[in-house]
Amino acid sequence: MEILIAILSIVVLITSVIGSIVGNIAASEIYNWCPAIARSIVNRAVAQLPNAAQERYREEWYAHLDECPTKLGKIWHSIGCYFSARAVSLSFVENEYDAVVRQLGLDALEPQVKEIFIALLPVLKKYYGRPAGSESAEILASEIDDVLDRYDEEDAETAVEAYEKIIDYVQKYKS
Amino acid sequence: MSDDVRLSQQSLKVLRFLMETPREGRSGAEMSKATKVGSGTLYPMLARLEAAGWLTSEWELIDPSEAGRPRRRFYKLTAVGQNHARVALVDLQFTIGELAWKS
Numbered sequence: 001m002e003i004l005i006a007i008l009s010i011v012v013l014i015t016s017v018i019g020s021i022v023g024n025i026a027a028s029e030i031y032n033w034c035p036a037i038a039r040s041i042v043n044r045a046v047a048q049l050p051n052a053a054q055e056r057y058r059e060e061w062y063a064h065l066d067e068c069p070t071k072l073g074k075i076w077h078s079i080g081c082y083f084s085a086r087a088v089s090l091s092f093v094e095n096e097y098d099a100v101v102r103q104l105g106l107d108a109l110e111p112q113v114k115e116i117f118i119a120l121l122p123v124l125k126k127y128y129g130r131p132a133g134s135e136s137a138e139i140l141a142s143e144i145d146d147v148l149d150r151y152d153e154e155d156a157e158t159a160v161e162a163y164e165k166i167i168d169y170v171q172k173y174k175s
Numbered sequence: 176m177s178d179d180v181r182l183s184q185q186s187l188k189v190l191r192f193l194m195e196t197p198r199e200g201r202s203g204a205e206m207s208k209a210t211k212v213g214s215g216t217l218y219p220m221l222a223r224l225e226a227a228g229w230l231t232s233e234w235e236l237i238d239p240s241e242a243g244r245p246r247r248r249f250y251k252l253t254a255v256g257q258n259h260a261r262v263a264l265v266d267l268q269f270t271i272g273e274l275a276w277k278s
Contacts, residue, residue, distance in 0.1 A: 056248070057218075059239075059245045059246055059248075060203065060245075060247070060248040061214075061218075062245040063202070063204070063235075063244065063245040063246060063247045063248070064202070064203050064204040064207070064214065064247075066244055066245065067202075067204035068204070076213065076214075077207075077213075077214045078214075079215070080213045080214030080215030080216070080217070080218070081214050081215070081218065083215045084214060084215045084216070084217075084218045084219045087218075087219030087222070087223075088218050088219050088222045091219065091222035091223050091225070091226045092222060092226075094226055095222075095225070095226040
């Protein structure tokens, strides 16, 4: 019995020594990968932004990443970027909306129409450029209806008209 | 542009930091380091303040390929932003003073 306990103790000792060595190596490897992991998280954060904002925030967030003094700090910064992307997008879309509305002379839109427009924009942007009649276009149609159902019909029509004007503007701008 | 901007404690910290050198642009990393406001809070706040016309931002004047690093984006208070920030910070001092007086 005593021999068995001694053998077990030795096995436990060896296992814990090996475990701690492997654990340390793994931890150090993961720590060394932190900058690459952080960069990849920043890329995922940037992918959530509207196309027009991606270039700017990628460079800005990479620059911030370079200035983080520790590897864990880089991870912390990248996670922050990931969770801030949605809020940054909303401000950006609102800002972009204001600029386009000013250029198109749509300032007179009622505040509620503006609210509908902003609610509609992410859905429309998601499917922008998809071929008409495709499955994604049908999904788009139902998602647009879901947004519009939340608002008064007349206001919703005005918002869609405003959106069409803006799409025309963007297409002219692109060509 | 909107004047209706909700200001949290973190926003006030950032505004106070920017008010220290209102003519000088500050990068997100500098603000984050000085105010201890994390990126998750800082960038949405900066985007909101910029959309409201309180801040302007511009790129650092370097060539990234020559410098071997990405350009920083520098944020600066606009005249409107400075006025709002001054009022908000005075209000905050007044509130702190009032609380200190009551206790």
